[in-house]
Amino acid sequence: MFSLNEMGKRAVEAKGILAGLSTEQKNQALRCAAGKLIEQTEYLLEANQQDMKQAVANGMNPGLQDRLRLNPQRIQAIAEGLKQIAELPDCLGEVVESFERPNGLKLQKVRVPLGVIGIIYEARPNVTADAFGLCFKTGNAVILKGGSDALYSNKAIVKVLREALDFSGITPDAIQLIEDTDREVTREFMKLKTYVDVLIPRGSAGLIQSVVENSTIPVIETGTGNCHVFVDKDADIEMAVKIIFNAKTQRVGVCNACESLVVHNEIKERFLPALAQALKEKNVELRGDERVCEVLSDCVPATEEDYGKEYLDYILSLKTVDSVDEAIAHINRYGTKHSECIVTENEENAAKFLNAIDAACVYWNASTRFTDGFEFGFGAEIGISTQKLHARGPMGLRELTTYKYQIRGNGQVRG
Amino acid sequence: MFSLNEMGKRAVEAKGILAGLSTEQKNQALRCAAGKLIEQTEYLLEANQQDMKQAVANGMNPGLQDRLRLNPQRIQAIAEGLKQIAELPDCLGEVVESFERPNGLKLQKVRVPLGVIGIIYEARPNVTADAFGLCFKTGNAVILKGGSDALYSNKAIVKVLREALDFSGITPDAIQLIEDTDREVTREFMKLKTYVDVLIPRGSAGLIQSVVENSTIPVIETGTGNCHVFVDKDADIEMAVKIIFNAKTQRVGVCNACESLVVHNEIKERFLPALAQALKEKNVELRGDERVCEVLSDCVPATEEDYGKEYLDYILSLKTVDSVDEAIAHINRYGTKHSECIVTENEENAAKFLNAIDAACVYWNASTRFTDGFEFGFGAEIGISTQKLHARGPMGLRELTTYKYQIRGNGQVRG
Numbered sequence: 001m002f003s004l005n006e007m008g009k010r011a012v013e014a015k016g017i018l019a020g021l022s023t024e025q026k027n028q029a030l031r032c033a034a035g036k037l038i039e040q041t042e043y044l045l046e047a048n049q050q051d052m053k054q055a056v057a058n059g060m061n062p063g064l065q066d067r068l069r070l071n072p073q074r075i076q077a078i079a080e081g082l083k084q085i086a087e088l089p090d091c092l093g094e095v096v097e098s099f100e101r102p103n104g105l106k107l108q109k110v111r112v113p114l115g116v117i118g119i120i121y122e123a124r125p126n127v128t129a130d131a132f133g134l135c136f137k138t139g140n141a142v143i144l145k146g147g148s149d150a151l152y153s154n155k156a157i158v159k160v161l162r163e164a165l166d167f168s169g170i171t172p173d174a175i176q177l178i179e180d181t182d183r184e185v186t187r188e189f190m191k192l193k194t195y196v197d198v199l200i201p202r203g204s205a206g207l208i209q210s211v212v213e214n215s216t217i218p219v220i221e222t223g224t225g226n227c228h229v230f231v232d233k234d235a236d237i238e239m240a241v242k243i244i245f246n247a248k249t250q251r252v253g254v255c256n257a258c259e260s261l262v263v264h265n266e267i268k269e270r271f272l273p274a275l276a277q278a279l280k281e282k283n284v285e286l287r288g289d290e291r292v293c294e295v296l297s298d299c300v301p302a303t304e305e306d307y308g309k310e311y312l313d314y315i316l317s318l319k320t321v322d323s324v325d326e327a328i329a330h331i332n333r334y335g336t337k338h339s340e341c342i343v344t345e346n347e348e349n350a351a352k353f354l355n356a357i358d359a360a361c362v363y364w365n366a367s368t369r370f371t372d373g374f375e376f377g378f379g380a381e382i383g384i385s386t387q388k389l390h391a392r393g394p395m396g397l398r399e400l401t402t403y404k405y406q407i408r409g410n411g412q413v414r415g
Numbered sequence: 416m417f418s419l420n421e422m423g424k425r426a427v428e429a430k431g432i433l434a435g436l437s438t439e440q441k442n443q444a445l446r447c448a449a450g451k452l453i454e455q456t457e458y459l460l461e462a463n464q465q466d467m468k469q470a471v472a473n474g475m476n477p478g479l480q481d482r483l484r485l486n487p488q489r490i491q492a493i494a495e496g497l498k499q500i501a502e503l504p505d506c507l508g509e510v511v512e513s514f515e516r517p518n519g520l521k522l523q524k525v526r527v528p529l530g531v532i533g534i535i536y537e538a539r540p541n542v543t544a545d546a547f548g549l550c551f552k553t554g555n556a557v558i559l560k561g562g563s564d565a566l567y568s569n570k571a572i573v574k575v576l577r578e579a580l581d582f583s584g585i586t587p588d589a590i591q592l593i594e595d596t597d598r599e600v601t602r603e604f605m606k607l608k609t610y611v612d613v614l615i616p617r618g619s620a621g622l623i624q625s626v627v628e629n630s631t632i633p634v635i636e637t638g639t640g641n642c643h644v645f646v647d648k649d650a651d652i653e654m655a656v657k658i659i660f661n662a663k664t665q666r667v668g669v670c671n672a673c674e675s676l677v678v679h680n681e682i683k684e685r686f687l688p689a690l691a692q693a694l695k696e697k698n699v700e701l702r703g704d705e706r707v708c709e710v711l712s713d714c715v716p717a718t719e720e721d722y723g724k725e726y727l728d729y730i731l732s733l734k735t736v737d738s739v740d741e742a743i744a745h746i747n748r749y750g751t752k753h754s755e756c757i758v759t760e761n762e763e764n765a766a767k768f769l770n771a772i773d774a775a776c777v778y779w780n781a782s783t784r785f786t787d788g789f790e791f792g793f794g795a796e797i798g799i800s801t802q803k804l805h806a807r808g809p810m811g812l813r814e815l816t817t818y819k820y821q822i823r824g825n826g827q828v829r830g
Contacts, residue, residue, distance in 0.1 A: 016747065016771070101792060105781055114803050115773065193627070197803045212608070216627050218634070218804045239826040246828035332431065354821045356431065358530065366520055366824025375829065376820075377516060388529050388612045388817040389633045390804040402803040405791075406769045409781025411654040413661035414790065 004188055007143055007176050008195025011116040014141040014173040019113050021170065023090040026137055030086040033164035034079035037129065040160045041075050047156035048125065055123075055149055063253075068123045068150055078129045078157075085133040088379045091398050092139050106408045111401050113139035115197035118189060120211055122203040123147035128157045131202075132175045134382050138400040141174050143196065145189055147203075148181035155179060190215040202383050205310070220390060222383035225255035225338035226310045227368045230327040230353065232344035233264035237271050239365060240343040241278050244316075246367040247341070249282040253312045255384060256339050256371040260307060260317040262327045268295050268320055279316070288318035307334045324349045328356045335359055337386050339368040339393075360386060360393035419603055422558055422591050423610025426531040429556040429588035434528050436585065438505040441552055445501040448579035449494035452544065455575045456490050462571035463540065470538075470564055478668075483538045483565055493544045493572075500548040503794045506813050507554050521823040526816050528554035530612035533604060535626055537618040538562035543572045546617075547590045549797050553815040556589050558611065560604055562618075563596035570594060605630040617798055620725070635805060637798035640670035640753035641725045642783040645742040645768065647759035648679035652686050654780060655758040656693050659731075661782040662756070664697040668727045670799060671754050671786040675722060675732040677742045683710050683735055694731070703733035722749045739764045743771045750774055752801050754783040754808075775801060775808035 002010070037044065048070040055065050097109040117140045119131045128146060135142040146154040154177055162172035178189060190199060193216045200220045201211035208223055229247055231240045247258035263271060272295045276286065286292075287302040299318070306317040307330075321327045324342075331340050341363035342353040350364045361371045371393060373381025378396025385391045391399035417425070452459065463485040470480050512524040532555045534546045543561060550557040561569040569592055577587035593604060605614060608631045615635045616626040623638055644662055646655045662673030678686060687710045691701065701707075702717040714733070721732040722745075736742045739757075746755050756778035757768040765779045776786045786809060788796025793811025800806045806814035 016773075020771070099792065101790070105785060107791065212631050218636075218802055220804070221633075236826070242826060242828055250829055350823075354823075356435070358431075359819065361820040361822060363822045364824065366822060366827040367829050369829040370520060370822065370827070375516070376522065377514065387633055389635070392817055393820050402807055404774065405776045405808050407776060407778045407781060407785065408765075408769075409779065411651070411657060412781040412785070413657055414665055414782050414784040 001179055004178070004185065004192055007178070008116070008192050010173040011141040011143055011176060012195050014171045015113065015115045015139075017171050018136070018139045018141055018174055019092075021139065025168070025170065026090070026139075027086040029165055029168035029170050030082045030133060030137065032168050033129075033133075033161050034082040036160050036164040036167070037075055037079045037082070037157070040156075041072055044075055044153070044156050044160070045070055045072070047152040050152040051123075051150050058149075060149065064123060064149075068125065068153070070125060070153060074126065078126050081126075081130055082133045085137050085380055088137065088397060090137065091401060096403055103412050104410065105412055108406045109403045110406055111398075112404050114400060114402050116141045116143065116195055117400065118143050118145070118192070118196045118199040118217065120145045120186065120189070120199065120201045120203075120207065121147065122207060123149035125150050125153035125157060127202060128154050128177075129161065131382065132161055134380055134397060134400060136174055138397050140400060143176045143178065143189070145178040145186055151179065151181060187214055190217060193217045200383060220383070220385050220395070221387040222385055222395075223255050224310055224336045224386060225257070225384075226259050226308065226334060226336045227256060227339045227341075228260045228262055228331045228335060229258050229341045229343060229368065230262040230324075230331065231264060231267060231271055232324060232327075232342060232346060232349050233266040234346040234349070235264075235267060235271065235343040236345055237267070237274055240271060241275050243341065243343055243365070243367050244275060245278045247369050248279065248284060248316055249314070250367075250369055252314055254369075255310075256368050257312070258316070258341075258368055259309065259311050260319065260334065262319050262321055262330055263292070264327070265291060265320045265322050268292065272296055272318075283314055285315045286318060287315065289320055291320040292318040310336070324352055328353060332356070332358050337388075338384065339363065339371040341366065341368050360384070416594055419593070419600065419607055422593070423531070423607050425588040426556040426558055426591060427610050429586045430528065430530045430554075432586050433551070433554045433556055433589055434507075436554065440583070440585065441505070442501040444580055444583035444585050445497045445548060445552065447583050448544075448548075448576050449497040451575050451579040451582070452490055452494045452497070452572070455571075456487055459490055459568070459571050459575070460485055460487070462567040465567040466538075466565055473564075475564065479538060479564075483540065483568070485540055485568060489541065493541050496545055497548045500552050500795055503552065503812060505552065506816060511818055518827050519825065520827055523821045524818045525821055526813075527819050529815060529817050531556045531558065531610055532815065533558050533560070533607070533611045533614040533632065535560045535601065535604070535614065535616045535618075535622065536562065537622060538564035540565050540568035540572060542617060543569050543592075544576065546797065547576055549795055549812060549815060551589055553812050555815060558591045558593065558604070560593040560601055566594065566596060602629055605632060608632050615798060635798070635800050635810070636802040637800055637810075638670050639725055639751045639801060640672070640799075641674050641723065641749060641751045642671060642754045642756075643675045643677055643746045643750060644673050644756045644758060644783065645677040645739075645746065646679060646682060646686055647739060647742075647757060647761060647764050648681040649761040649764070650679075650682060650686070650758040651760055652682070652689055655686060656690050658756065658758055658780070658782050659690060660693045662784055663694065663699060663731055664729070665782075665784055667729055669784075670725075671783050672727070673731070673756075673783055674724065674726050675734065675749065677734050677736055677745055678707070679742070680706060680735045680737050683707065687711055687733075698729055700730045701733060702730065704735055706735040707733040725751070739767055743768060747771070747773050752803075753799065754778065754786040756781065756783050775799070
């Protein structure tokens with residue numbers, strides 16, 4: 001086991017090599033890694049069994065156990081993921097912009113890897129291979145710190161991936177795993193600024209918060225989504241019901257699920273009963289303000305706290321407003337800058353909403369559940385950024401790159 | 416004086432208004448602000464006098480005193496700066512990308528303001544107006560924390576700018592100044608994440624370091640430049656001398672000045688005496704490795720520390736290498752990812768260098784001094800980013816913006 005500094009140095013050395021690989025070399029290695037993971041299914045399952053045993057002994061809740069568990073189908077899916085990344089276009093080297101100055105200097109803004117990416121995540125072994133694949137394809141070296149509950153699984157996956165790299169004639173240090181489970185080491189990792197260019201936390205709000213507070217490395221914040229759907233007075237009621245039903249119930253534990261409904265007071269009598277009827281099928285608990293409760297007898301009164309909450313559960317908060325402006329103010333106040341939606345047939349209100357809402361993704365007449373790298377057509381996703389620097393919304397391969405200026409002259413000096 | 420929280424809330428309210436202003440409204444306000452600054456020259460000079468008196472009493476060094484000092488010409492230049500920003504194109508609302516998904520969803524990536532920008536800087540009153548102008552033009556509200564040595568000047572400038580905004584019918588909270596000089600308040604400001612979207616430190620390495628270490632707000636790191644020029648064995652000697660003379664001596668106290676020369680061993684005998692001869696004119700101290708000192712008798716032996724140093728002075732470190740690869744390794748090790756240059760007539764080596772050097776700006780046959788928003792044609796500059804997230808190199812107006820996805824559907828839900 002190497003020290004963090006040693007790992008940092010190795011990653012920096014690796015990034016220099018990775019940046020120079022051809023697309024085909026990278027794709028070959030990704031396919032090779034996919035093959036090796038399948039080949040080593042038994043080995044991976046055994047390692048995962050050790051984690052699972054401990055998880056059961058520690059009384060880990062069933063949902064988390066499910067995320068931790070590997071089986072042949074899941075290993076197949078992980079390998080498939082790497083093969084899919086191999087199929088995606090390589091964006092490195094792309095000339096993003098090109099211009100010439102009056103003094104004859106020729107400037108090109110060229111897409112290059114970020115360099116060394118750190119990823120801190122929880123007990124989900126699939127993230128290990130997935131994060132490697134995305135970082136590797138974009139020429140980045142990656143240092144992973146996974147949840148300690150998945151340590152055996154992660155060690156096994158990383159071992160297989162490193163072997164595949166070695167087999168492909170590429171430095172295995174393209175992927176390194178921090179095996180020390182001491183929390184102090186994780187904190188130190190967050191300060192490894194000399195070597196690590198970007199840190200991406202993936203997981204719960206608590207994890208992300210801790211990274212934001214402790215890291216000196218630039219962080220891309222991902223995740224928390226208190227997403228709203230606003231049903232305007234001119235909404236198509238049937239469409240509104242369909243969108244909210246989908247955004248709330250298609251998958252409740254995800255960041256792009258709808259957590260709060262904002263409804264124009266003038267449509268509430270026609271709209272709310274239809275919605276409640278639909279949501280009954282999934283036993284969604286409704287927590288509304290006074291005017292909502294007047295219409296829906298089995299609605300629970302909402303507290304202030306409800307409006308700020310990402311339930312990740314079959315619960316929906318409801319708030320009435322008297323105008324699109326009030327809806328915008330409410331959403332900008334309680335939202336997490338993730339995904340927000342207006343359902344309306346009124347173009348003017350839609351335009352106002354699309355412009356005034358401060359969020360990565362603003363929808364007009366579509367479910368917030370579409371905020372996703374695959375749904376956006378990126379072919380991959382490392383996370384959904386809720387901050388404003390660098391990348392906003394779904395982050396695919398391109399979002400794991402940066403640019404540099406290459407400037408060609410013939411002896412120009414500054415006057 | 417408001418609390419930081421109160422200032423944060425006001426800035427958030429202001430950003431909502433600023434994002435909706437027309438280009439013409441903003442330009443008018445900028446011109447108005449320029450006019451008011453000129454009108455209030457007397458008032459500004461009086462305030463500056465108070466700072467200057469204190470600076471002299473505190474024994475501030477002459478260089479810093481000069482940066483702090485205002486005079487009618489400088490106020491004129493500050494006002495001119497605002498007028499120039501008014502002339503620049505408005506990039507907000509630009510559709511950066513536009514695509515449609517098979518399900519009919521129409522996605523547009525639209526350029527929008529970052530929101531609330533915090534700027535922490537030192538005792539340079541010109542930054543106060545300058546930073547406001549750039550942030551305002553890009554629809555951002557700004558909260559400034561200037562050096563306490565410039566407090567009277569900054570208060571006066573901000574007062575005039577706020578009056579100009581008020582006069583233009585725009586919320587004065589587009590610009591707010593933290594007047595409390597307690598260091599604890601500055602630290603608190605760096606954690607005002609609820610309200611501030613981005614923090615940009617401008618100033619010394621120490622200031623930037625402190626912000627990076629303490630901020631929970633995403634930071635754009637600017638500044639430190641240990642810039643190298645590599646003179647390859649196939650360099651045009653006359654051009655190499657001209658470039659280094661310019662990069663080293665045209666202005667020594669700036670981040671894009673050359674601090675270190677890397678020279679191919681095979682050209683040193685022909686090149687170094689010519690360079691030393693030229694640099695003598697400016698009394699540049701040379702600190703070189705053994706092989707350099709063999710050629711230049713009055714060269715001081717360089718220590719390891721020299722190669723990592725941003726002198727900001729008439730000093731140049733010199734290092735010999737045996738290949739372009741060794742030059743690249745040396746520069747990637749000691750550089751600060753700012754600006755690096757190769758002087759060569761060898762296209763292959765130039766291409767290698769341009770690709771392998773990890774820096775914001777990589778030059779072939781031109782002075783590193785061109786790394787500058789104005790020289791790049793951006794018409795403005797808030798700083799030079801040396802990190803990899805969001806923006807790299809000179810940051811103009813566009814780099815003070817982000818994007819959001821506006822997604823238009825007709826009832827799409829996720830299957």
